[in-house]
Amino acid sequence: MVRTFIIDTDTASDDAVAILMALQYPDVEVAGITVVHGNVPLHQCLANALFTLEVAGVDVPVWAGADRPLLRPASTAQAFHGVDGLGDAGYGPPSRTPEAGHGADALIDLVRANPGCTLVTLGPLTNVALAISRAPDIVDCIGRCVVMGGAANTVGNVTPAAEFNIWVDPDAAAIVFRSGLSVEMVGWELCRGDAGLSQDEYEALRALGTPAAKFAIGCQAAVIRAIADMEGVPSITLPDPVAMAVALEPEICIRSSRHLVEVETTSELTRGMTVVDALDVASRRDPGPAWELARAVTVCREVDIPRWKSLLRTCLA
Ligand code: BDR
Numbered sequence: 001m002v003r004t005f006i007i008d009t010d011t012a013s014d015d016a017v018a019i020l021m022a023l024q025y026p027d028v029e030v031a032g033i034t035v036v037h038g039n040v041p042l043h044q045c046l047a048n049a050l051f052t053l054e055v056a057g058v059d060v061p062v063w064a065g066a067d068r069p070l071l072r073p074a075s076t077a078q079a080f081h082g083v084d085g086l087g088d089a090g091y092g093p094p095s096r097t098p099e100a101g102h103g104a105d106a107l108i109d110l111v112r113a114n115p116g117c118t119l120v121t122l123g124p125l126t127n128v129a130l131a132i133s134r135a136p137d138i139v140d141c142i143g144r145c146v147v148m149g150g151a152a153n154t155v156g157n158v159t160p161a162a163e164f165n166i167w168v169d170p171d172a173a174a175i176v177f178r179s180g181l182s183v184e185m186v187g188w189e190l191c192r193g194d195a196g197l198s199q200d201e202y203e204a205l206r207a208l209g210t211p212a213a214k215f216a217i218g219c220q221a222a223v224i225r226a227i228a229d230m231e232g233v234p235s236i237t238l239p240d241p242v243a244m245a246v247a248l249e250p251e252i253c254i255r256s257s258r259h260l261v262e263v264e265t266t267s268e269l270t271r272g273m274t275v276v277d278a279l280d281v282a283s284r285r286d287p288g289p290a291w292e293l294a295r296a297v298t299v300c301r302e303v304d305i306p307r308w309k310s311l312l313r314t315c316l317a
């Protein structure tokens with residue numbers, strides 16, 4: 001049976017790989033891609049999403065969404081992904097054009113037209129929060145919502161407490177996590193360490209020689225440099241593709257648990273922290289909204305690393 005995916009993305013290097021995976025996967029049809037600010041400014045994320053479709057040789061409608069967080073100025077990750085988000089390797093510009101209309105409205109229409117769909121979010125949650133606020137009925141139409149974001153009570157990548165996608169627009173993330181949506185959180189902690197690609201691993205993928213494989217590794221040039229600067233050894237982390245792997249093959253998440261997950265929106269120190277009520281203490285103490293939301297979020301705790309890497313290889317081959 002064909003599954004319908006909708007992807008919301010701040011398209012930069014790892015988003016592009018995640019999009020390629022969904023486009024190449026056999027029983028999945030991508031009904032639409034909505035783009036949000038994040039890794040780079042919105043217009044560049046949009047160009048990158050359109051260019052990725054060109055590499056894949058697939059036609060999928062793409063919409064531009066929010067160009068900034070709900071309540072805060074935009075922040076980018078160009079020091080990590082490159083000024084153009086694709087490693088400044090000289091890709092594009094794309095020849096394709098986006099659809100008319102706002103990405104949040106497109107999300108509403110896409111979800112209503114595809115009840116039971118899987119929504120995969122790869123960027124800040126601004127578009128999703130706007131869509132849910134405008135049309136709360138879509139919550140019940142979404143079968144799965146796989147979120148690349150957060151760090152389950154562990155270290156962050158943009159501050160010690162927070163992961164980039166949630167930190168950039170914590171107010172949007174708080175709306176989404178409290179919406180009743182069936183969120184599956186794939187946090188940053190699952191994507192680093194052995195889940196990243198060593199130089200041997202990424203060179204083996206590049207050597208597959210397909211347009212998708214060459215682009216998937218070629219657009220990581222800035223990421224490879226940034227990680228080599230930080231850690232002394234070149235490697236690639238691919239958070240969005242890890243989340244996409246879980247969306248495509250749920251068994252890749254080999255351990256999970258359901259909890260109340262709250263997002264910090266007021267403190268500067270811990271802005272965007274995803275506070276997982278691992279022992280259900282808050283939900284047991286609070287008979288109000290926290291209790292209703294208890295175990296609302298499925299927190300992925302462990303991924304099958306060999307299987308995620310094998311899926312990546314299959315999709316790029
Ligand atoms: C997330 O932030 C972005 O830089 C990546 O594209 C990914 O979505 C990882 O923290």
Ligand code: CA
Pocket residue numbers: 009010011012014015038039122123240
């Ligand atoms: Ca992303």
